[in-house]
Amino acid sequence: SICSRLSEMMGANLRVVSEPGLGSSFSLQMSLPVIAGALLNSADIDLRNVNIHVRAPLKDIGQSLVDWLCAWGARAQLLPVSEAEDRDAILLDIVTGSTQSQQAAGERVIATASGRSQAQRTARGWEVNAYDIRAIARTLMQVAQGTAPQLSATVPQPQASLELNVLVAEDNPVNREILKEQLEALGVRVTLAEDGEQALVRWSEGSFDLVITDVNMPRLDGYQLTRRLRELDPAVPIIGVTANAMREEGEHCLEVGMNAWLVKPLSLSTLRQTLCAYCPQTTQAPAPVLESAARAEPADDLEGWITLSPAMHRLFISTLQEDLTQAGLALQQGDSATLVSYVHRINGSFATVCAVNLAAACNECEIALLRESLNPESAVAIKALLNRLHGVVARMVEGELYPEG
Structure with missing residues (x-):
């Protein structure tokens, strides 16, 4: 498989354990060099004795942030999503596309995929980028000190x-x-x-x-x-x-x-x-x-797409509609060569906008067609894939997968 080959290329060992009725377990073992980093050596970040409660949709994400904040001196702890927070602590709320922001009793910093490294004050609290740990830490420090957040030093300088x-x-x-x-x-x-x-x-x-x-x-x-x-x-x-x-x-x-x-x-x-x-x-x-x-935020949080401008959004839809139509005709005619060329185009479109799951599905279809010509069994699977992709395009037309703002 592709994953196995990639693992071998990196000198890693990929193992799969599968049990009928239970599912599959994947493990990857690889040796990597330890590179000295400077993330903790941020002299301008001081969170000593700052009480912080972290609320996240996934425990692993929340615990990772707690560990970072504690390394900078904070008294940080993970707060269950359903538990009310302490008024004396600053609430760090991690909000994803599948979670809704909740009310807070005291000061709150909201980390979102669409937030900026320079925190902004909103009706909900201070909003900052969820992928910039330094920006999160600086915002928490400045909220604790009662000062307005300044421009994050991690903002890239013009190149x-x-x-x-x-x-x-x-x-x-x-x-x-x-x-x-x-x-x-x-x-x-x-x-x-x-x-x-x-x-x-x-x-x-x-x-x-x-x-x-x-x-x-x-x-x-x-x-x-x-x-x-x-x-x-x-x-x-x-x-x-x-x-x-x-x-x-x-x-x-x-x-x-x-x-x-x-x-x-x-x-x-x-x-x-x-x-x-x-x-x-x-x-x-x-x-x-x-x-x-x-901007590194996705156009759709569930799919992880990149943001498209309105013009590119329209072009993306029209191109996909045409390619899917031609792929469907090739499938009906049993034309494997034409079908694989259009599946490749569709694969490239989804890969370009980082729709990882859809691109992977197209890639599997493309590889299968290159290995073996169309047969009744593969035709059924490809038809199902094309129907799935037509559904995605329909959602884009209706605006469900279009980035707001």
């Missing part, structure tokens, strides 16, 4: 703009536009192509510092495009992008002449780190930061 002209070849319109937004957020000048053949035309029309290409595209895929570009320019950096995390895929990318390969979904930090190696120089002007790219 230099990347001076690159980049040609992007990507057949999926959703992936294409999201990658364009991400690159422009890094200060990159972007030229788009819908497939390898169009990329060659764009190449002949301009001058580019770097090429980013999807690996699997119709007409001329990323491998073929790389070979053609290497004939035209042996030195231009070429980066492959794929939804396949298997080592063989990466080795194939390098064999055909690519300089590097990245696995979807791509984060801004990954893109910046990769592209910086090919920057001739940088300017001091900060890169424009798009809210949709800079």
Whole structure:
């Protein structure tokens, strides 16, 4: 399986114990180096003798926060969700998409996925980002001291703009536009192509510092495009992008002449780190930061999706609707080759927006189709998957999976 192969690549041991009627238990053992960190060495954080009650939907999350706060000197303890809090203690409330915020008797700090590192005062209390432990600690300290929270030191400082002209070849319109937004957020000048053949035309029309290409595209895929570009320019950096995390895929990318390969979904930090190696120089002007790219909150808490702008949301829906329709037609006609190409496109769309469960389901379907042609049993399973995805799109149209605000 993919998980087993990934474990082997990391030198780990993955074990599965399964009992009929009881379920399965998975355990992963791996050795990792201990890296000295500076998280606790925050001289500006002092929570000594501060009483804090932590309320969280999951005990493990709450206990982890209690341990951190105690390490900074606080008298912190986990508070059951149903138990009333002490007025003399500050309540740290962890609110997720599946939990509702409750009333508090005294001062309260609310940690949410959509909160900011710089705490904001609301009618409910102080709201802060749940993923920034320093920001949470600073907010608690400042509430205890009766001072307004200041800008968190963990807020990233503006980074230099990347001076690159980049040609992007990507057949999926959703992936294409999201990658364009991400690159422009890094200060990159972007030229788009819908497939390898169009990329060659764009190449002949301009001058580019770097090429980013999807690996699997119709007409001329990323491998073929790389070979053609290497004939035209042996030195231009070429980066492959794929939804396949298997080592063989990466080795194939390098064999055909690519300089590097990245696995979807791509984060801004990954893109910046990769592209910086090919920057001739940088300017001091900060890169424009798009809210949709800079924010790390999900568009849907249950699925873990990234936030899409209204325009991207509409494009995402229309693209999925078309791809699902074509996949359904291919399934009816028993056309395995066409079906797997559309399942791959759908897989890429969900992977790009971090819809992990849906992307995994599509990936399993894609692998099954590549291993074996359609048969009555697999057709039933694929039909069920397509129906599931149609349901997701219907919910998006109705607004259930659309990020508010």
